[in-house]
Amino acid sequence: MIEVLVLYANRDGMRFDDDYFLKKHVELAKRLLRPYGLNYMRITRGSDRMSPYHAVAHLGIDSLDSFKAAIDTIGSTLFEDIPRFTDVEPLIQVSQVVWEQRLS
Numbered sequence: 001m002i003e004v005l006v007l008y009a010n011r012d013g014m015r016f017d018d019d020y021f022l023k024k025h026v027e028l029a030k031r032l033l034r035p036y037g038l039n040y041m042r043i044t045r046g047s048d049r050m051s052p053y054h055a056v057a058h059l060g061i062d063s064l065d066s067f068k069a070a071i072d073t074i075g076s077t078l079f080e081d082i083p084r085f086t087d088v089e090p091l092i093q094v095s096q097v098v099w100e101q102r103l104s
Contacts, residue, residue, distance in 0.1 A: 004093070007056050008086060014086070014087060020085040029057070033070055037061050040060040042057075
């Protein structure tokens with residue numbers, strides 16, 4: 001499994017429409033990525049204006065090959081939607097999950 005982080009940097013004067021992001025873009029991403037092995041999505045928001053990132057999307061996907069296929073097929077649709085809610089270019093980190101433990 002891989003985890004893809006999509007990080008939106010926090011900066012003075014930035015534009016970020018949280019409502020659009022959470023209600024429209026996240027739903028679009030979920031709908032488009034699900035056929036490519038999307039297992040979970042988590043959205044976190046920086047605790048204040050001093051946080052280095054305004055928002056971070058955490059996406060759990062079956063494999064790197066699945067993610068590459070998704071980007072090749074539907075990536076342009078996702079990236080073309082970004083200017084509708086922000087003027088920040090996201091940083092994308094793709095990581096191999098090497099350990100996980102859920103605590104109850």
